[in-house]
Amino acid sequence: MIIISKTILVEFGSKHPDSVEALNKWYKICKKADWNNMSNIKETFNTSDYVGNDRYVFDIKGNKYRLVAMIFFNIRTMFIRFIGTHTEYDKISCSEL
Numbered sequence: 001m002i003i004i005s006k007t008i009l010v011e012f013g014s015k016h017p018d019s020v021e022a023l024n025k026w027y028k029i030c031k032k033a034d035w036n037n038m039s040n041i042k043e044t045f046n047t048s049d050y051v052g053n054d055r056y057v058f059d060i061k062g063n064k065y066r067l068v069a070m071i072f073f074n075i076r077t078m079f080i081r082f083i084g085t086h087t088e089y090d091k092i093s094c095s096e097l
Contacts, residue, residue, distance in 0.1 A: 012065075051068070
């Protein structure tokens, strides 16, 4: 998958150093992935969820953090729309990101 943009992960990691290892692992796995649908994602990240409007939620670091990505399977591209704490995630509307 093509991931746009890693910068948001780096910036988040600088504010939350305990997330860096988990984010790097997530990034490497997604970069190598060749997903075609939600079932493929679930095979890799079984706690991921589809929340509508091409948005998918990933639990990071044992659900301490949440990452929302917009995924277009036909062009193998992911756009990172949000990364935050679980509390911050509860305040957003994923499908509108």
